[in-house]
Amino acid sequence: MTAKDQIAEAIASNDVVLFLKGTPQFPQCGFSGQVVQILDYLGVPYAGVNVLQSDEMRQGIKEFSNWPTIPQLYVKGEFIGGCDIVREMFQAGELQSHLKSAGVALKQTA
Numbered sequence: 001m002t003a004k005d006q007i008a009e010a011i012a013s014n015d016v017v018l019f020l021k022g023t024p025q026f027p028q029c030g031f032s033g034q035v036v037q038i039l040d041y042l043g044v045p046y047a048g049v050n051v052l053q054s055d056e057m058r059q060g061i062k063e064f065s066n067w068p069t070i071p072q073l074y075v076k077g078e079f080i081g082g083c084d085i086v087r088e089m090f091q092a093g094e095l096q097s098h099l100k101s102a103g104v105a106l107k108q109t110a
Contacts, residue, residue: 003060016046020071024048031083032071043107076102
């Protein structure tokens with residue numbers, strides 16, 4: 001299975017997927033850590049994919065989304081963005097609204 005296949009499968013089989021450096025339990029860059037904190041704060045169930053496991057995965061996700069940076073957040077198959085976009089959406093309340101309208105359960109809304 002190619003990295004592109006793995007990426008497509010992760011996005012198709014999970015409502016919310018975060019491609020990050022490290023794991024949700026141990027993010028290995030500050031930007032990944034910020035998005036993990038936001039998702040955890042909201043209580044969003046999500047799958048975390050560690051792009052540091054292989055060069056193919058790290059390069060593959062950038063090509064898949066046509067987005068140059070990691071982390072990358074997907075909701076119901078839709079690419080949302082990286083750390084800055086997710087943080088801005090969260091602060092404006094747009095992320096919470098988007099997740100709810102996509103049918104993703106939140107434990108709390110900040």
